[in-house]
Amino acid sequence: MAIFTEERLERKALWISPDNYLHVKEKYEIRLDKMIFYAESENRCRSVIILDYFGEESDRCGICDVCRERNELDLSKYEFDLILDCLKSLLAEENRDAEELVKLLDCPEEKVIKVIRWLLDHKKIQPDSDHKLHWCT
Ligand SMILES: [Zn+2]
16 A cells, blocks of 8 residues: 555646746757767767766866877877868868878878878768868768
8 A cells, every 4th residue: 555645746737838848858859969979979088078068168188988099199189189180171171182181281291191090080081082081070
């Protein structure tokens, strides 16, 4: 036997306005999207994503699995980001092949190639039919 210590409300008393319900549902869906993004994301720092989920901004932590993978490239975060930014702006101008990019960047070739390879692996850039790379948005 169950004993209810409070008066039980009838179902019709538990009414949520449609507007309110939609608002809650929308907020929930945005959070859900962010969680799915976290689970699927392979190239954003975990802690950046988690803090973004709570509405805060932060720098890459340098120690999560994503950051460690970048660290293994043997590039400092500074070098990696610098090369990445240069590649991004060069590819925003026009599609270029890897050789062209290496020539245009004032950085050691092997470092540029490492970043290009990382970007390819993470589908940030993709080759066109004529082997020129384009930035995937
Ligand atoms: Zn990290």
